[in-house]
Amino acid sequence: MAVVLRNVEKSFGRLRVLNGLELEVGKGEYFVVLGPSGEGKSTSLNIIAGILRPDRGEVYLGGALVDDSGGVYVPPERRNVGYVFQSYALYPHMTAFDNIAFPLKMAKRPREEINRAVLEVAQLLGIREVLNKKPAQLSGGQRQRVAVARALVKRPRVLLMDEPYSNIDPLLRESVRAEIRRIIKDLGIATVMVTHDREEAMALADRLGVLRRGRLLQVGTPQEVLQKPCCPDVAVFMGYNLVPIDGRLLAFRPEDAELGAGDFVGELIDVEFRGRWWAVVARVGGSLVKLYTAEKPSIDGKIRFGVRRLLEYAAE
Ligand SMILES: Nc1ncnc2c1ncn2[C@@H]1O[C@H](COP(=O)(O)OP(=O)(O)OP(=O)(O)O)[C@@H](O)[C@H]1O
Ligand SMILES: [Mg+2]
Structure with a gap:
């Protein structure tokens, strides 16, 4: 060493x-x-x-x-x-x-x-x-x-x-x-x-x-x-969204979200152009999350999305 x-x-x-x-x-x-x-x-x-x-x-x-x-x-x-x-x-x-x-x-x-x-x-x-x-x-x-x-x-x-x-x-x-x-x-x-x-x-x-x-x-x-971030602190640092739901702590990356159908419902806050994708900021429960999507979402207040890869941590 x-x-x-x-x-x-x-x-x-x-x-x-x-x-x-x-x-x-x-x-x-x-x-x-x-x-x-x-x-x-x-x-x-x-x-x-x-x-x-x-x-x-x-x-x-x-x-x-x-x-x-x-x-x-x-x-x-x-x-x-x-x-x-x-x-x-x-x-x-x-x-x-x-x-x-x-x-x-x-x-x-x-x-x-x-x-x-x-x-x-x-x-x-x-x-x-x-x-x-x-x-x-x-x-x-x-x-x-x-x-x-x-x-x-x-x-x-x-x-x-x-x-x-x-x-x-x-x-x-x-x-x-x-x-x-x-x-x-x-x-x-x-x-x-x-x-x-x-x-x-x-x-x-x-x-x-x-x-x-x-x-x-x-x-x-x-x-x-x-x-595989070991814990919520590392997940946040690696760019994951953290969403506490029903005593569970869910984590997912912005690029793993898919707008349209899915289990998550949120309120759209803002959309930023990022060159190759759009970055959507939404409020889900009490948390702000970031999602990347290829298409600009229509801005009508509510969005629904699924997540391709969801991690779960024991709530703290
Ligand atoms: N000589 C010192 N006397 C007192 N406090 C110190 C001293 N050196 C560092 N600290 C404190 O220790 C902590 C860690 O400092 P350090 O410089 O190692 O952080 P860092 O991770 O390099 O931060 P940055 O990313 O801003 O450079 C800080 O709170 C800093 O104020
Ligand atoms: Mg330093």
Whole structure:
């Protein structure tokens, strides 16, 4: 295993952020932690990097214990971990070259080796032309690539990425993230990326884990988690509608609804055009639900629909 967290707890004052977090990331695996804002995503990465220490639990990297929340603590610079920070955290007074070279300079590597390594990683990421510029002179996308290059220049065994694509122009985001994923996979580096964006997590992850209330509620391939959310919290996060009816908690995806005949009756609230389909918002019982349909529904107040795949959870 490239990264293992065992029963990690972390509080800030009285706020318990991580509460028995378990994580296992395999060699060369691209693992995504998906969770809403403020649930402890950055905190988890900081603990893996060694910037923060857990109150309880253990951290292992490449099979070696690096923090036992007691006497064992390997500092960040000796963990061989690359880190792309949430806002990149480039040094503003340094050129792109010096930013990327920084981890190697800290490690007191010979100048020739540094030059070679920086040029190589810059080539890989397509930023050789901007190496003499400072961060303020770079576009957002170039800054992001410099941050990734700095994280990769030591060829770490683990790469941590904190919301690395959220500042990228939406039009470019899909191709940028696919390209960077390809580079990381080709280098064979295990990655832990965190994001609040479900679609991004699904697109990139070999496996993903859903972080809520300080723990991963479910871990699996994107397909597994999407098809079989373990619990209502994960279902909501995967885009399911939740409808409590007769003491049962029903869940279904917007794309699994079929307007026309069916068991569900609702009041139509609004219809949005989504390019390839219409998104209908309706009130069913006391809940608002979203349905996708190919045809624009006639807006007469009431709608009836069936559901191709219905999940049921024990009501809470
Ligand atoms: N150094 C700190 N001191 C006090 N509270 C902190 C500290 N760092 C984080 N927190 C709190 O811990 C919780 C988790 O923070 P964290 O940054 O890990 O969340 P996150 O999932 O990365 O959120 P986001 O998606 O907004 O980046 C938040 O409530 C935050 O306010
Ligand atoms: Mg964060």
